Amino acid sequence: MVDEYEELVIELDLDNEFAASNLGWLLTVRVLVSLSPPVQGWDRYGTSYSTLSEPGHSRAQAERLRVVSARDELLPQELGTVSHRVHKEHLAASTISGEASRALCGVFFVPMQDHAGLEECAECAALLGHLPQ
Ligand SMILES: [Zn+2]
Known part of the structure; x- marks a missing residue:
């Protein structure tokens, strides 16, 4: 068995006051859920967020996003x-x-x-x- 994974790291460059607001947090959660649900799967260090997933996850998630955005929908939150x-x-x-x-x-x-x-x-x-x- 080969331990392969994809690591996704994002840096959110938000104004501090906005980032600390409820709207800022909702935006953050929405971005994380869109890239790789669930939110709990992300680690946070300051304004950087990272997560590990199985190989091919990002490509599959991008396809899911393409489908729901073409319908003007949002991905469901995965708790x-x-x-x-x-x-x-x-x-x-x-x-x-x-x-x-x-x-x-x-x-x-x-x-x-x-x-x-x-x-x-x-x-x-x-x-x-x-x-x-
Ligand atoms: Zn815990």
């Missing part, structure tokens, strides 16, 4: 598949405001779904075990 650990206060605030929260494992995401029934993020669970009670 995350795991439940991350986030500070309770941050989660409550960002669920209300729609802003992104940073999970223990470093993933940024906008809480938009009920996490009950989702598999727990293994990296978050491991890091939680190292925190003082």
Whole structure:
């Protein structure tokens, strides 16, 4: 088996105030979802976002985008598949405001779904075990 993958790295050059606004975050999420869903699959470092996918993903995603944009439609948001650990206060605030929260494992995401029934993020669970009670 060969471990091949495609790495997609984008730099969002947005005005800081706009980037921190809800509209700025919605734009960011829309860009990430359009390039490679789900949003939770992206890592963030400052204004850079990166994700790994299977070979051929970008070509297939470009075709999906061509089809939906020809119909003047948007791609559906694909939500995350795991439940991350986030500070309770941050989660409550960002669920209300729609802003992104940073999970223990470093993933940024906008809480938009009920996490009950989702598999727990293994990296978050491991890091939680190292925190003082
Ligand atoms: Zn996590």
